[in-house]
Amino acid sequence: MNSSKLTKERSNRISAAIFMAPAIIFMIFLIGIPLIQVIWDSFHAKSLTNPTLNGFVGLDNFKKVFSDTLFVNNLKNTVVWTVLSVVGELLLGLTVGIALNQKIRGRTAFRSMIIVPWIVPIAVAGLTWTWMLNPDYGIINYLLVKTGFIEQSVYWLGNKTTALLTVTLINIWRTFPYWVISILAGLQSIPDDLYEAASIDGASIIHRFFNVTLPGLKNVVTTLIFMHIVWTSVNFDFIWITTEGGPNYASETLPIMIYRYAMKNYDIGKSSALSVVLIIILLSIFVCVPAYRFIKKKMDEVRVNG
Template identity: 45%
Template sequence: MGIQIARPARAAPALRLPRPLARHGFVYLFVLPSVLLLLGFTVWPLLRTFWLSVQDVNLVRPGSEFVGLANFRTQLADQTLFWPAVWHSLVWTVGSVGGEYLLGLGAAVLLNQPLRGRGLFRMLVLIPWTVPIVIAAMTWRWILQPEYGIGNVLLVRAGLLAEPVYWLGDLSTALGATIFVNVWRSFPFYTITLLAALQAVPKELLEAAAIDGASAWERFWRITLPHLKGVSLALIVLHVVWTFNNVEFIWLLTEGGPLHASETLATLVYRMAFRTFEISEAAALSVMMIVLLLLVGGGYAVLGRRREERRTT
């Protein structure tokens, strides 16, 4: 009598997940909230902005219609607000970032020296960065007032000015004064970041160069500065983006005035969206700003890749 072996009942087919999901399911689960946040708070608003830019929407007029690129053409043809704002944005961004970098680097080099009370100075230099923007702007508005501002009083008493100047209210000085205040507030961030990078410059290299007779300037130019290149590039690109998009500081200091003399693209977008309710034109301006900043970001990526290639060859 042969032995019969019972065949096992066929098991129900198990739910088969796609291989990547099966292997990394938990990873996707953990990433999901970030992806959802990104989609909800970045991608969706961006898509909405693009959509609005090709519509004709004014919040105080019911209805909307598709107008294609008309809003872009309107802006590009606007010689009174758009093109001056483009110029002011460039001056504001280059002036601010350039000033911040130079001042930040100078302060970092000084604070990297074996000074007495260096710790205290390092702490003090951070103060402008820690002051909230609103308070900094209000304080500087007061300091720069011609009638009762302490800044003008000191400059006149020191003989540097014949009479008080309305720095934030004059067509020729408003943008410059705004840049000055922005530089004052932001340079500590550069100082602290560059100071950290300076401390990573190999001391033996500097000592060897000194023994070989290199002057202090040559050591700085040929050894220190090249070591700061990576940090500097990242700092500058980040601050170009932040400064180009900055609304609050200019708005709090001058509201883009007088007569739009300190109006940048960012403040123009704010003005159009929330003061004059020209939402579609504001969206078109925003899209143009995004494109400009993508070009800056793209340039940074290209530079970074070239640097990486040079390093590996």
């Protein structure tokens, strides 16, 4: 009996491995080999315009990246861009998601329309916002001047103090529908009985939100936050389409810097080194956060038991 059970388990594992093999092979060629190539190039001199420039240089590429006067500025821009985008998407996604989960007239139509910013191609969205924010003929400046919010047109994407924040707001507008859809799905999984019980106990809307809604959305929100930290921090196309990292590097992030190293300076070694640095930064976040939560949990258990 046990032998038959073991044989069946072994057969299931073999079948699972066979079905997973194409996907694993695809991921190896799509991600694994390019990643190994990037790590390899980061320790070598490599140029697109000078084939004779090659050979192992150790940590020299990393030293050049860290000594670049723009590295700290671009790292700061990356952090600001990522944090503000994720926080803005979270707050807006929660607000709209909860609102669209209520029994209101036209809820289906609103749910259908909310996805529009997400499905619009990035190139189209970026160019459209660039035109709308143009200081000469943009509708945004026209409306702000007419309503008295500003006295004269502002070059939002061409001003050093407003470029990064403006691109961040545009990114929030485009991405928050994804949060809304995911949060709506999470809200459907919360039993109505919990809300009814909380209401009977006299819990206010705020108490129900913090004690029923948020705990029920914990897994969904945590997954979204981690996903969008990665997606936003490595985002290239949206910033490039709107500002190209300008003016004067005011909105340049690490992905834009990697592109500049590779496609403007043709220095594959430095671009690969900076790519490895960005990977290490993201990996450290995903390792340190779970590690901190695990250690904190163990310390709380010791404190309770002690």
